[in-house]
Amino acid sequence: MRKKRDSETTKRQVLEAAKKIFAEHGFAGTSLASIAEESGISDGLILHHFKSKENLYETILNELSKEYYKAIINVDNTSGNLAQTAFEMLQNTFTYWCKDSVYSRIATWAFLENRVSLIKGEKELTTGLAENIRQMQAKGLVDERFSPFALLAMTIGPIQFWMRSRNLFKEALKLDGSDQELDQRFFEQYSQMVMKLYQSPSMIKREEEK
């Protein structure tokens, strides 16, 4: 018996199933058959809609890239408060990476596989964030001794590292609590560490004079 003929629904089902499996096994480790099984859509039809496995993967990467970009910059920066904006973006980033591992994993696969689709989005984001930091430095809000890209590395790197190593830490250091709790505890420390790092020497002095 044929399925209902709803092109969009079918595509959606395929994309969701594929996203899940690609996240788990990467491009080379994923077979169309497994996507067909997971989605309940025959592999013939998958190729009918997406032309090739390659194209299906790229479609997913582009979609993820857009979603990610939207999620990160989805902050209210009308206040003009740069520090506040930056903090919110930080939180967004952290939340997005923690939320589920799909983006995190696919982004990593795609990096290793030398795919440019996701990197393009990240480039824009990186440029934007670096510019943000530069502006804050110009206003004396951020330690000017460090270049924006070095600060960026210190900001985003730990998040990725945390995502990748949470379980390792959990075991090695015998930490208790659910993943969400651990994420929460880490983020508190993490944001304080970032604050300390960004704090400009001039502001420290001012604070101490009080």
Place this chain on the structure above:
Amino acid sequence: MRKKRDSETTKRQVLEAAKKIFAEHGFAGTSLASIAEESGISDGLILHHFKSKENLYETILNELSKEYYKAIINVDNTSGNLAQTAFEMLQNTFTYWCKDSVYSRIATWAFLENRVSLIKGEKELTTGLAENIRQMQAKGLVDERFSPFALLAMTIGPIQFWMRSRNLFKEALKLDGSDQELDQRFFEQYSQMVMKLYQSPSMIKREEEK
């Protein structure tokens, strides 16, 4: 004409070729045929020596794990100067990850592929480093407000992020210079940032009083 019959040499050739290709394409993306071509050893013989593709991969992972561990802890800690020891380990880590991307990439593949071989080594390392930090905190050398594992994340995360994003930064921020130069510039800033982060408030006061 037959090859010379030197088991060790043959194995070495296979391992080097395999390491290179696995680093490039991961486990699933690598075919024994490609390793055979790269190494000049027939796939039949590869399996004669390593039993299976799986086993060959694991052999490489174990080897890398040991090399990594040795390289990182290869510091002269007879001085008892904890800060000095820590800094050297930091530098070792950075250098190792930068040196060539093979370890970095294979470690990342292995993480995505849920392989435990490398992780085991990392766990010991993580525990050791966290203990180092704890001791330094006990002596008032490191900011005690942050937990050791949070500090570890802030220390190692950026290195990995840098390795992965160096090219991205290069393009996005139009940086000049060779990879080595960029690595050097980054490490200078990076180590200063880490210093600032680790610096305990009491020490800051003391310094300012001078």
Place this chain on the structure above:
Amino acid sequence: MRKKRDSETTKRQVLEAAKKIFAEHGFAGTSLASIAEESGISDGLILHHFKSKENLYETILNELSKEYYKAIINVDNTSGNLAQTAFEMLQNTFTYWCKDSVYSRIATWAFLENRVSLIKGEKELTTGLAENIRQMQAKGLVDERFSPFALLAMTIGPIQFWMRSRNLFKEALKLDGSDQELDQRFFEQYSQMVMKLYQSPSMIKREEEK
């Protein structure tokens, strides 16, 4: 040019070719490639339909088992004449084993390969036949000094032996005639021997008194 897309026909072709080759060379001695060549179906497609060589073989064993069972018990036993029924089953068995060697050979391979698929059918059959003999013994139609399973061995064993050794006999004893003729001649003697063997002592006396 593609083949016609008739799943059932294709499967049938594969099964027939496979049956022939498995009968000839057994499971281990048969390659999918040879079945592919014999049937004209590519080995990829064979596995598409039968999942694995193993499964293809089991499919054949099950089919043969069913056919065999049907052929043997296909007797008109409405008359209630046990002796007549038994004789017909004997004839059926003989005919089936003689008809072509496929069943005989595959059953033997399967026995050596420790496969249970065929044996299951044989077990039911054996039980049924033994029960038949027991009933005839209860009615004084069959020599009661021998247990049903001993009689069964004396009944079925020679048929299999004949099938296996016909050619041997032919050569060793310089017999003339086609296989069919030899089978016919053997069956005549065979059925008389079975009769003599089964004949109960009491019946012999009665006959002689006449």
Place this chain on the structure above:
Amino acid sequence: MRKKRDSETTKRQVLEAAKKIFAEHGFAGTSLASIAEESGISDGLILHHFKSKENLYETILNELSKEYYKAIINVDNTSGNLAQTAFEMLQNTFTYWCKDSVYSRIATWAFLENRVSLIKGEKELTTGLAENIRQMQAKGLVDERFSPFALLAMTIGPIQFWMRSRNLFKEALKLDGSDQELDQRFFEQYSQMVMKLYQSPSMIKREEEK
């Protein structure tokens, strides 16, 4: 470390191991590697001694053929008592087939594989046995209505069938006892059945007149 250089011992080890494994898996199902493992002799050396897998197998078949022949005809026929001689050969045959399944299984494999090595021995044996029967018939010791080869089939067939189906019977008919016990019970019935079958009508009359 090299093994002791005793050619005969090595060959013997290989032959015993190979016999066991060939009996279990047949020619096609057996790999030299498995024989090498079982015997503790490297596959290179096996081929050094036996030239090829094929030749090793044939060597075994020939050996078995000779052993079998010796075992069967190993009777004291100086007495000139044909019946006694025949009975002893029957017992020898039964014992040999029951003793262990190696001969039985290899002989069956070899038959299916269309090997002539074993068959040659069987042919001589068959001819000899048929001649025996003919002589007994000439002396009125055996029912003359049946041809020698038909009687042979009724004599040897059940033994092979029993060997092959013992386990089947055991399960189907819920028989108790060890294999040896069952063999013993079967042989008692079997030899009586053979007696009854061979008995010439004239002898029956004579017996009844007493």
Place this chain on the structure above:
DNA sequence: TATGAATGAGGGTTCATTCAT
């Protein structure tokens, strides 16, 4: 749109055999 039959290339692995040591 949707299925799955059909293809052919390539996957990892096993194998008998050869030959340098």
Place this chain on the structure above:
DNA sequence: GATGAATGAACCCTCATTCAT
């Protein structure tokens, strides 16, 4: 005599893709 490195063909099976239905 003995080992195991080396070979290459064949093995079963998976795969992305095409196409008849």
